Amino acid sequence: MTLEIRSLTGSDLKDALEALADLRISVFRDWPYLYDGSLEYEARYLRRYGETDGAVIVGAYDGGKLVGAATGEPLGDELKDFRAPLEERGYDVSRIFYLAESVLDPHYRGRGIGHRFFDEREAHARRLGYAKAVFCAVIRPDDHPLKPADYRPLDPFWRKRGYQKLDGIQVTFPWKDLGEDGETEKPMQVWFRTL
Template sequence: MQIKTVHGQAVTPYVADLARLRTEVFRAFPYLYEGSEDYEVSYLRTYAQSPESLFVLALDGTRIVGASTGVPMADAPDVFRAPFVAAGIDPAGVFYFGESVLLAQYRGRGLGVRFFEEREAYARRLGRFDWCAFCAVERPKDHPLRPAGYAPLDDFWGKRGYEHRADLRTVLEWQDIGEAGESGKPMSFWLKRVPAGG
């Protein structure tokens, strides 16, 4: 396994593979994403437009099996910035973690922790952020597609030092598996202070 980091437009050669990976991983609960690779390519290119964006790639040989993204919140879409503005938190002081995706057969090897470590270290190196933040979808406990024995990642995130901020909320739209079209999905944020120092 190799971990590779790229920034901004340097991700361009990997965009098609990342779009396929995201579409595959996000079909699972809790996202249930009936996505399209064309949309994912467009989405990833918005990250590439920020020269300070970060892509952490996990490769098995030449195959991308996992990836994690981050971008200064000031460069993120308004749907992510707005809750912080409303709460009196300056988006300029927030580094936003887009998502982590990893093929199921590669889980349990520490890559999820590595994704957080790489993004946090990058936010520290940039030297101007007070917070690392990400958001997660909220699904009802009785959702019909919730797998038996499903365990949310709340404990994992808590062990990484992230605090759930239920007061920071937004809504994203996508098409669930089995839906006729897109619908709004409630999202809430998790935050962690960026420690001082390089």
């Protein structure tokens, strides 16, 4: 297997949005996101990356197929849902880079690709002059009926990369869970790092 990691911006980024939508729908169906997505929703949600200066998709390609991707953009250009909790606490969101979704086909996990996703997005943020980065992770109850018995949270991986939870700072964002009739708000913990 020849796996290639590419940082995509501009027209290359726009060209990858459809494949990213498919990948998000597939990967985010699993725990802990349980996302019941549609291509129509994805097109609306992902459009902002193609319209934002400084946005990046770090893609993992097996041949010509996108098998993993991680996105990012300046936090000041992110959706209000992701900015507001930090703004309310006095953070200057114009000086922070937001690391958004990270999705990887399960067949490619355990090969260091997650580290590359962080390395490439952090390097991109530094090139743009950002010295701080944040991301959000969904919070699910430990006793959730769909939680797999063998689930291992990614907290140790994120801490090893230098990220820490920002105590008391959470984002809420709506999406439709599997088995739900409509969207409901989901709490997400904000993680922070000085680059």
